């Protein structure tokens with residue numbers, strides 16, 4: 001592998017990676033559930049709490065600093081998604097942001113209006129609209145092909161009608177890693193006059209995002225999936241945010257975007273930490289500048305400043321993770337009793353690899369791996385429709401999910417392969 005990416009330097013920034021379990025070095029393959037956090041992110045949060053901690057909009061030093069940090073974080077997150085700072089909303093989580101958004105959008109909808117969700121999505125992007133069935137909205141869920149774990153695009157086209165008001169889509173599946181080419185689906189929705197809500201929670205840690213290029217109306221992502229603290233970020237197109245009739249405490253003054261969606265006192269320390277997580281990605285871009293200029297000049301053409309480095313950093317992460325994911329999939333596919341789930345080789349997917357071992361429940365495999373210091377998730381990870389219904393895996397406890405992050409190494413993948421081989425041989 002070309003040395004464009006200094007994994008040792010990356011790893012040195014994550015104190016968690018020094019951990020041992022039963023004498024083995026811990027291998028963190030639980031990234032899709034939340035990545036580890038570099039020290040600089042925690043330092044930024046500590047710095048806020050020690051030296052700038054105050055509530056917003058006061059007439060004294062720390063409150064002014066808190067306001068400035070909040071606004072600076074919006075600028076940073078706007079560079080991450082390629083939008084304007086006023087289009088960035090900070091909230092508790094993507095689930096909460098989605099619920100708040102749904103309640104607000106639903107105020108201007110009526111019984112009979114149609115909403116499209118998908119069977120590929122995390123419940124966070126399905127349930128808010130499923131609850132709205134009680135208001136008479138018609139909720140249609142796009143089918144997934146169980147063999148390829150990809151959306152059935154014909155079914156999408158059939159479900160899209162002149163009555164469709166909202167299309168809520170998944171960009172990358174946290175269950176099996178499928179990446180959906182959302183641009184044609186967004187264009188289709190816009191042709192019918194519908195708004196789009198994109199769940200980019202699993203996509204954001206693996207690929208650069210450009211909300212303007214795709215003409216996305218709303219998008220959610222969660223910084224704790226890309227080296228930040230636990231919170232959610234919502235992008236809303238300026239004109240759509242302006243129109244939203246959000247629910248707020250009646251004494252709260254600010255009804256302007258983006259604060260009209262930030263109810264109560266924001267988590268200022270987490271907002272600072274989230275911005276620092278994006279700076280961490282930009283610094284990966286700095287470190288691989290020559291490589292990025294050489295290999296990705298077309299993608300990076302026209303980008304400036306921090307946005308350039310963020311995109312370069314994300315491209316480096318993708319290029320670093322991909323060969324390891326491929327090696328892992330190939331090894332698993334060659335093992336007796338092991339079945340890998342997800343799109344066919346060559347189709348777009350993230351570095352998340354889900355599998356099962358015949359004769360074992362998903363949780364039993366995850367526990368056996370966990371006992372050897374390999375941290376993976378098992379179950380449906382809230383992609384419940386996909387895993388329990390489409391893939392019909394409820395009886396075996398769902399899937400085992402290995403999620404790669406930029407701090408994982410090829411040696412860790414080799415050890416993971418060995419351990420899975422051993423577990424499968426005894427199954």
Ligand SMILES: Cc1ncc(COP(=O)(O)O)c(C=O)c1O
Pocket residue numbers: 032033092093094095096122124125172173174199200201202221222231232
């Ligand atoms: C694809 C996807 N969407 C949404 C969510 C929910 O995000 P949050 O925990 O920020 O509510 C998750 C969390 O795992 C996810 O993976």
